Amino acid sequence: MAAQVERLDSNNAGRLHSLSQTPQQQHNHVKQDKEVIVVDFDGPNDPQKPSNFPRWRRIAITILVLWSTLAVLSSGSIFVAAHEAIAEEFSIDESNFAHTYWPVTTWxxxxxxxxxxxxPLMEEFGVYYAFLGSWLVMIIFTIPQAVARNFATIVVTRFFVGGSVAIIGNCACSLIVSLWSEKPKICSALIGQWIVCYLVGNSIGPVIGAAIFHYLSWRWTFYMQIIYYSIMFPFIAVILQETRAEAILRSKARGMRKQGIPAYTKAELNPISLTSYVLKSAQRPLVMLCTEFVVTISTIWSAFLFGNIYLFTQSSEQVFISLYGWTVTETGYLLAAVVAGEVVGIIGPIANDYFYFRSAKNNPENPGQPLPESRLYTATVGGLLGVTGGMFVYAWTSYSSLSWVGPAVGLAMVGFGATLVVNAIANYVVDAYSNYAASAVAAIAFGENIFIAFLPFAAGPMYTRLGFQWASTLLAFVSLILSVFPFVVIRYGKGIRQMSPFMEASVPPH
Known part of the structure; x- marks a missing residue:
């Protein structure tokens, strides 16, 4: 989700220096009589500006990238319903440890x-090529998984598929922001829908995989991805268009230079090495993760939710196979309950936008400016009633004497609550940090993936030693503690912002 606002970080950098330090003086050494032109859009109505693209194209790109987000994120866990067949083929002993989860971990x-x-390389090469390049890498590295002759091949290649998916997902969000930035309410609503697609994509993998494995071998969970992604690629190449302002202007400047005009973008006037840029971009999220209270807690909470979604791929097998005699494939279908909850949770982004824009009328700090803390109202409901309540329901309806519907309802409640919480956190961090929003969101995304990688390994030992009821109850209590966060920020938001140098630097003028 970092690309949602990465342009804010780059704008904050202030990259103009003295022209005596720029490379174009050497380039134009014999053209000293010509004045250097700094390329920009030709006014607010410039047709090259992404927000001025034809409406039909903006809608088409938006639909395409929302669908792409859902499609590629499902690759994270699409094979888990077939893990027993994979273990059998490669002689993997899972009696004491869930070794077949390693491909999800590396992903x-x-x-x-x-x-x-x-x-950060997207800053240099633009969204269009980053999206297409990542899509090709994803297809290429999925092929070895489908034809693998050993388990290590799957584990290693999944790393590059997961990396490509991260780029595609973040590019999708960046595209939406660039296309609709001139219409804040529409943009905010679409970002909410993107977050729903992001969550559903992470949850729906086992459901799709179970349907494929029900009729075909485990290898077809990968073959189907190759076929589907390959069919989508030409549509993406044709419909998608570059929306990153810096990339568009750089292309414009190059065209002018070919005509002998010394034109350059602001970034070209003060070039920095690619290595320095990447290291600087990576440093700030990690610093904020360790020093910013809001970023730290937001990361832990959001990461805990994503980790739980993947933990369900492990715990649901133990619960429903042991209590109700289900097969592994049937437990894959069961996770549709989480997806259903997330889809219903689409009301969260709608309510979030309502409270946010309405708060501008009663903002004592900056009249007419929405309060960042208003983004967290829906998180109070999602955290307490959705996630915490759902985990308690999942825990205390897990008895063989009760219907399987009870735990399924608990899973749906967690999915519903997760949508409200993740959407609220993402939007709050973006609004509160503004100039450093990309770094804050990058830190949260980093934490989410670390929890996805390792938290589910705890499912087996925890549900075996504590029992189904108390294992889920432990997770419910953790959720309950984290659910206090939005109440604290809503109550003391102004003071928290004043204590944060990053937030203070992002406060709009009075």
Whole structure:
């Protein structure tokens, strides 16, 4: 989600220096009689500006990238319903440890690494090529998984698939922001829908995989991805268009230079090495993760929710196979309950926008400016009633004497609550940090993927030693503690912002 506002970080950098330090003076050494032109859009109505693209194209790109987000994120756990068949083929002993979860772990680690260290390259190459390039890499590295002759091949190649998915997902969000930035309410609503697609994509993998594995071998969970992604690629190449302002202006400047006009973008006037840029981009999220209270707690809470969604792929097998005699494939279908809850949770982003824009009328600090803390109202409901309540329901209806519907309802409640909480956190962090929003969101995304990678490994030991009821209850209590966060920020939001140098630097003028 870091690309949602990464332009804010780059704008904050203040990259204009003395022209005596720029490379174009050497380039134009024999053209000293010509004045250097700084390229920009030709006014607010410039047709090259993404927000001025034809409406039909903006809508088409938006639909395409929302669907792409859902499609590629499902790759994270699409094979888990077939893990027993994979273990059998490669002689993997899972009696004491869930070794077949390692491909999910490397997928998530790839997403974490690429989001921090590779995503900044989008600044240099633009959204269009980053999206298409990542899509091709994803297809290429899925092929070895489908034809793998050993388990290590799957584990290693999944790292690059996860990394590509992280780039595609973040590019999708960046595209939406660029296309609709001139219409804040529409943009905010679409970002809410993107977050729903992001969550549903992470949850729906086992459901799709179960349907495929029900009729075909486990390898087809990968073959189907290759076929589907390959069919989508030409549509993406044709419909998608570059929306990153810096990339568009750089292309314009190059065209002018070919005509002998010394034109450059602001970034070209003060170039920095790619290595320095990537390291600087990676450093700030990690610093904020360790020093900013809001970023730290937001990361832990959001990461805990994503980790739980993947933990359900492990715990649901133990619960429903042991209590109700279900098969592994049937437990994959069961996770549709989480997806259903997330889809219903679409009301969260709608309510979130309502409270946010309405708060501008009663803002004592900056009249007419919405309060960032108003973004967290829906998180109070999602955290307490949705996630915490759902975990308690999942825990204390897990008895063989009760219907399987009870735990399924608990899973749906968690999905519903997760949508409200993740949407609220993402929007609050973006509004509160403003100039440093990309770094804050990158830190949260990094934490989410680390929890996805490792938290589910605790499911087996925890549900075995504590029992189904108390294992889920422990998770419910953790959720209950984290649910206090929005109440604290809503009550003391102004003071928290004043104590944060990053937030203070982002406060709009009075």
């Amino acid at each position: 998530a680690l790839g997403a974490a690494f690429f989001a921090i260290f590779v995503l």
